[in-house]
Amino acid sequence: MDTGLIAIAAGIAVFTAVGAGVGMGFATGKIAEAISRQPEASGKIMTAMFIGFGLAESTAIYGFVIAIMLFAKV
Numbered sequence: 001m002d003t004g005l006i007a008i009a010a011g012i013a014v015f016t017a018v019g020a021g022v023g024m025g026f027a028t029g030k031i032a033e034a035i036s037r038q039p040e041a042s043g044k045i046m047t048a049m050f051i052g053f054g055l056a057e058s059t060a061i062y063g064f065v066i067a068i069m070l071f072a073k074v
Contacts, residue, residue: 006070006071006073009070010066010067010070010071011067013063013064013066013067013070014063014064014067015063016059016060016062016063017060017063017064019059019060020056020057020059020060021060023056024053024056024057027049027052027053027056028049031045031046031049
C-alpha cells in the first residue's frame with residue numbers, strides 16, 4: 001500500500017482528537033454554568049462530567065491507536 005495514503009489515513013484517524021477536544025470544551029462550559037446555578041448539585045454534576053469526559057476521551061484514544069496500527073503496517 002502507498003505510504004502517502006497511509007499517512008493521510010492516520011491523519012484522519014488522529015483528527016478524532018479534535019472532535020473530542022471541542023466536545024469536552026463545550027461540556028466544561030455547560031458544567032460551569034450548571035454548577036453556578038445549582039451549587040448544591042455539584043457532586044452529581046461532577047460525577048456525570050467524569051463519565052462523559054471518559055467516553056469522549058476514549059474516542060480520541062481509539063483514533064490514536066488506529067493511527068499507530070496504520071503506521072505499523074508501513
